[in-house]
Amino acid sequence: MSSLKKRVLPTFGGAKTNEAAAPETSSARPRFWRSFGELENRPEFRALLEREFAAPPVDAPESAPERRRFLQLMGASLGLAGVGCHWSEDKILPLSRRPEDTIPGTTKQYATAMELDGVGVGLYATSYDGRPIKIDGNPRHPESLGGASAIHQASVLGVYDPDRSDKPWKRNGGTASASSWDGFAAFAGPHFAKLKSMRGYGLRVLSERSGSPTFEAVKKRFMAAFPQARWVTYEPSAGDGARAGSVLAFGKAHRAVLDATDAVVIVTLDADLFAPSFPQHLALSRQIAHRRSPDGEMNRIYSIEPDYTLVGTFADHRLGVRSEQIKAFAAALDAKVSALANPSAEIGPGQQAPKAEFLAEARVAKLLDALVKDLLTHRGRSLLVAGPSQPAEVHAIVHRLNTLLGNVGHTVRFVEDTAAESLSDVAALKTLADELARDRVDTLLVLGGNPAYTAPGDVAFGDAIGRAKTSIHLSLYDDETSQRCSWHVNAAHYLESWGDVRAWDGTVSIVQPLIAPIYDGKSAIEFVSFLLGDPAKPVDLVKDTHQLTDERAFRRAVHDGVLGGSAAPAAVPTLAASKPITFTERELGGKKLQNGQLEVTFGPCIKVYDGRFANLAWLQELPEPLTKLTWDNAALIAPKTAEELGIVDGDACTVTVGGKSVTLPALWVPGKAEGSIHLTLGYGRKAAGQVGGDAKTEVPSVGVNAYALRTSTGYHAGAGASIAHSDADLPRLSTTNDFYNIDKIGHEGQEERAPELVREANLAEYKQNPHFVETREEPHPPLLSLWVSPVSYEGHKWGMSIDLNKCMGCSACVTACQAENNIPVVGKKNVAIGREMLWLRIDRYYQGEPEDAKVTFQPIPCQQCENAPCEQVCPVGATMHSHEGLNEMVYNRCIGTRYCSNNCPYKVRRFNFFNYNLDVIGVTPYTPTEDPKMKVKSMVFNPDVTVRSRGVMEKCTYCVQRIQNAKIKAKNAKTSIPDGTIRTACQDTCPADAIVFGDLNDQSSRVAAAHAAPRSYALLEEMNNRPRTRYLGRVRNPNPELG
């Protein structure tokens, strides 16, 4: 220290200063000098030389402690600090050697797959510094073809859900005590050893449907170890009709693998081809949408269905009939087709035409005739599909018709259903519940699922669980079932675990973890092998199953996301002679049903599915495509039926079936079959978490549990329901789009505008006038400007085109946008008053009579106007025009005057009325949250996008972060950006490929071609805002015979 203090630093540099470094010893006057002080060697000058710095810093306080004193104090403080406490130890391993292929701060995509109802969809997961932040479809996967659904998009939120179970729990009666995996192992080791010695007597396993070959293998080993045990599979949303139907038609269980690429006439019988509950929904979306170009040969879709489904909105002809009437319709179709198609002897004669009242209606009869004609003229190029909730007979008829029309091998092929023996059966669940009730079960092992919640109302499975001496539930959440079991063990998320899964056509995908299990959970495979005492790593189990001993082959499979050549071989089953179907009076009856005889149908939600995603706020806030309902389920009812029964739209009603009833809001749905009520499953969770509802912490359930009304006989559709107005004071439904009751004037205004906003024509009209969109335009003067645009867009000129002909409203893009752009969730109350934050919304327009309404969807992101009204009115320049034509938001600059939103004719701007990320990011940047679970929650944020604070405006940016990344990459590589490199999040996930984004300056780009297409139009073009987002008008392809 002292030497340091004494040392004189060469402040001015050079030899002269060094020369002056020892002035005290030298009395000689310097020869070269710079000041008189130096020359005369004045004491002040010497003092100056003593100092470390030439002059004291101007703002150094006079009383500032000297360095020595400061260091003394410092040392003493540190010493004292060490007396009472010590630093928490935290081992940090710096990446002094960067692992190969890892660049911090960049994203990488890895292939993985997600399983739902035993069917896998291949996905790409985007990882940022080791954490998954985004999901997209894997184009190599036959079930995805590049698309992903809203559920896939939101699944990434589930990884970081703070309500996920983080440890095993032990329960004894009403008391729960936190345990650990060690604690569980200490229990399970001896327990299962004992069971093994008893050959598994009294052991019952209940699992979800699984399409995982490794799971099958593990299961086999488990059953070999515990031969007396019984394994039951239960899946609440899937039906058994398809399998039973194939048995009925072919004598053996088969899966129908559909391929709509060449299907020109498509008939859906209560089958929503685009809903997540339909196994091939993503692939079918793409294939069907690709045949919607009016310039090629368009397909024609006929939908006969009780509810208004996504495919129904897409259909050219739609008939709303009750679920139970589909059978008669199918039989009539079979009778007519068979009569005209002259089936060969081995196919045999079809059904007798049923004498149904509703079939005699002129409209139905006409549709049936036209449909039959259409099918017969397009043999081998048509496709009939029955929904999973339809009974076996309908599936059998569909198989027969597809065979008869020569579609097999073209639009449909069959593969043997290998998983057939493990198929769920509500009867099996019922048997299990009975066994439990009769104390026949010693140990109940529940692998995933939530049977205490999802069991139908007449199977009191939740109560029965307690009768087992030991019950173990492996689950992501400490849910309704877990809380009734003696053990809950925490599962790993699919993005945390190794696994594999088969697609509907049998193609195997390797499920690759993106992150180590955050809470040390175990996947089902891992858990079962753990119970078997097998220490093998899950990844090795997967390798063993597929004999991927060659590391290269394994890496290939993991990289591609699909195991080449693993698709099941096509089977050619022979059609058995069809058996005549008998009908009940109801099935043949007319439209009208008395209250008390109504039909009630149940189906999984397009968002929260069977309830398993109830705690994912993105899905809860996603407007349901047709009803635009968020944060709730409702009794969906046809307006005519509702009016007859005095049920008011939005008011509470009580639905009663078989003595059980639920009270929930009613919602009128135009086009819904008369006499039929639809209840969406998956709501009313009591132990979902802080989002979906948690009775323990008094978080109210979202929606109402409709499983209570479901019975094992009226599983998909129950009869004898009644509906009555209720005075219950339920919170108002939170819907977007038409979120407030619209009066007569409003309706008239809407009527007047809709044809201009969503421009539609029939194919014939399009052929006659491809520029039909122009005829729908509001008359306006020439769109000139007073001044020359200050921006010439010489570099890039980004634009987007959205094909209304392809959009089926599935809303995957909305959630994709939310995931990509860190869009906050605002909750039910704020949605109710119009404060939802979704940057991309899908407008839905009904047309025509309420009984037979047509639907058109129109996704609305920011239109990125060239002459943007928002930019001109911002007083602080927080929304600016880029030289590439983007309307950019500068969040730091925004003070929230909201003038931009007022002036936006499309109302695409969203405002942060509160700090919606308060729990995650803290009140200010200087007071971050310390809650570890909230820190985990914040890991889902996309680091490329600012997390907005309270009081600022935000809106779609065309995924500017993706544009910038692509530009940086292109610049580094010194290349231009080829068309298709930049894909916005909405475009990336769109199963229908309806959204095209690119550079309008690139004349060969897809978007430039789309903008030049005759069908292209801009919204509110007459305002001369010159939007960059344009739409391609919708062209419907109705059967000319049906006029």
Place this chain on the structure above:
Amino acid sequence: MAAISDVNPFVSAPVGDNAFARITDNVSRIAEVERPPRAWYIAFACALGILSIFLGSIGWVVWTGIGVWGTTMPAAWAFPIVNFVFWIGIGHAGTLISAILFLFRQTWRTAINRFAEAMTIFAVMCAGVFPGIHIGRPWLPYYMLPIPNQMDMWPQFRSPLEWDIFAVSTYATISIVFWYMGMIPDFATFRDRATTFWRRLCYGVVAMGWRGSSRQWHRYERAYLILAALATPLVLSVHSVVSFDFATSQLPGWHTTIFPPYFVAGAIFGGFGMVVMLAVPARQFFGLKRIIQIRHLEVMNKVLIATSLLVGYSYMMEFFVAWYSGNKYEAFTFVNRAFGQYAWSYWAMISCNVLFPQLHWFKAVRTNPIATLIIGMFINVGMWFERFVIICTSLTRDFLPSSWGYFIPTKIDFMTLGGSFGLFFTLFLLFCRYLPMVAMAEVKAFHPSAHAHEPDHPVEHTGQAPVGI
């Protein structure tokens, strides 16, 4: 009853029969009494209570976010901006009375100009609060000011909100200077009559050495005239610029050329409504009936009829143009205003602004202080609704029906609206207590005794004599 209230409660007895002295006494004593009457204390306590609600609601908004108001999408502007335009409108009468009527030699204005000006300033202050607190980040309104800064950020001058900043702040500045300058001779009177050191000191400082010399009077009158000339265009410009916030946007129902004159007419209408509303109690409680006479109320009520007709004409014209333009969005907006979801607010506006003021065609009504007061109140309610109708009906139903909405105010909305009256009345009561409520010097200039004539030349004084100023 009338006889009692004729007497200034602050003054023990009229001093002498000198008219000038009586005016001075009547006005000065209000500020000179040691203890104002209990009514003042009660009123002041109420005003402070309401002010604390205002401050409390603002505090809550700043702490939690403006979402505690009912403001939503698509009604991104709602109560706060309605209140802003309402108060700015109120703030029009004062300067109009002081400047335009001064230039037109409307000498009756002297009775009311001082407190009308005070009202203007306080109303502008109330208005000024809202743009600051209505923004999403209320700690950053200075981003709108052209302050040189190290971030090199500059306001965006194409935005009408930016024009607002300048229009309103200019107006506020001129109004304050005008008001203050007018008070200088009266401050000097207060100073001269002061009996305590502090009074003498305070009024002495603000009187700026006024001695009442003819040179000072000369300078004063020149300056007053110039300021009046400067302020006159501002009366028209402020509300025109405020109307640009709406008129220059694309929104149907806002995007109309009629807005500037229509807003100015409305503002004068509303401002006068507020003046009569304040004048009636003021003359009652402060014993100013001899100064603010019935004929003054009558003149103001006539102005109200005229402006009410102007406003009514504008309403009519908006409808006509909406139909005549052939623009379906425009037409829809107006039909929707009258018959849609907010029809109640539209008809409240029409009845308050167009129908009730027509009662003033009857002399018995327009010379009745109580009727004047009630109609004044209706006008204020009506003018508030006018802004509500313009802002909320247009915003909630614009182009795309999918984005339509409905604005429902919350409790906090009402607290902020109601609370702003607390700020206004607190300031106004302090003004009544400490400042010359009536422009004594100016009143005296037009008092008959200022124009003494020879007894054989009795000139009937019309109040039009170009004397003095």
